[in-house]
């Protein structure tokens with residue numbers, strides 16, 4: 058990845074990046090400084106592959122979503138040939154923003170300023186009052202790199218995207234295929250504004266050390282053992298761990314019966330596109346994220362045939378995580394807004410034939426994770442306040458916070474690479 062940094066970093070920021078204490082949470086400026094926020098946008102969000110939207114949200118030709126990241130705005134749409142494309146949301150005439158809505162559907166893309174008109178493939182088809190010498194084909198919309206994997210849409214704003222994405226796509230696609238997200242239906246979507254730096258949102262997602270106390274609703278379905286090994290399990294969690302082991306055996310058998318891949322890739326810190334996939338059992342009835350692991354939709358996803366099929370989760374750097382269940386999927390995307398503000402978008406997907414009010418109702422489908430997200434929102438806001446307190450100093454990660462550490466190591470590693478190359 059080559060780049061031209063437009064930021065001139067202060068010596069203090071360079072020193073923070075170079076001297077980060079491994080095993081400890083990040084220094085306060087990583088969560089609070091405008092300079093580091095701008096660096097995050099430039100070095101992380103504008104250079105890496107980002108999960109952006111689902112194909113289900115742009116199911117028909119002309120359907121689009123816009124994604125705003127710092128000063129960048131991207132249009133992601135399905136063109137008339139059903140290809141997914143992404144463009145800079147900037148008119149090639151005098152630069153007006155082209156599409157202002159977060160989502161919608163267009164025939165062509167018409168600039169609101171002087172009506173330059175682009176086809177869904179980005180080509181310019183109409184520009185009024187230009188001289189005869191005007192070369193229309195020089196002024197198509199600027200493309201942004203875009204890739205779809207198993208119904209998930211990734212974009213990269215960098216000129217030369219990380220080359221490891223083919224391998225990552227090859228690794229994760231077999232896990233996603235049985236759920237057929239490409240043909241799923243969006244049942245619900247929520248944008249939650251969080252009063253916290255985007256990294257606090259991600260770090261909070263990367264551990265379940267807080268689950269047992271913070272998420273009473275979630276843990277009736279979800280084993281709060283994320284990051285634990287048999288050695289780390291506290292006496293309090295021992296019975297949970299024993300239930301988990303029994304459920305894991307059942308899930309292994311169910312996966313084998315459906316020839317579903319069961320291995321786990323776990324490289325969230327070392328790859329450029331760090332990620333982790335795991336397939337874990339659920340507690341209670343073991344089917345879904347309803348109370349006590351109960352199903353929340355009567356139609357199963359894709360080609361899944363068994364309700365008790367656990368939770369196929371995927372955690373990706375820098376900004377996403379996913380939970381795929383037998384009866385629905387939940388997709389999470391974090392975008393940075395300012396040093397102390399982020400937006401978490403949660404999208405619930407169901408089988409395209411699932412009928413609201415018959416197979417599912419939105420309230421029960423979304424209840425546990427709406428509640429969980431809100432509990433996490435409070436924890437993140439509290440941490441943002443704490444790290445901005447002059448009394449804050451980085452503290453040590455526990456044995457069950459490996460993935461928080463992996464996220465922090467990945468992040469610092471990517472910044473270091475960016476500032477030194």
Ligand code: 3BY
Nearest residue numbers: 262263264265283370378
């Ligand atoms: O959404 C998640 O996957 C994380 C991991 C465990 C805690 N939290 C629920």
Ligand code: FES
Nearest residue numbers: 148150151168171
């Ligand atoms: Fe878009 Fe003029 S700026 S048509």
Ligand code: FE
Nearest residue numbers: 261267272433
């Ligand atoms: Fe949480």
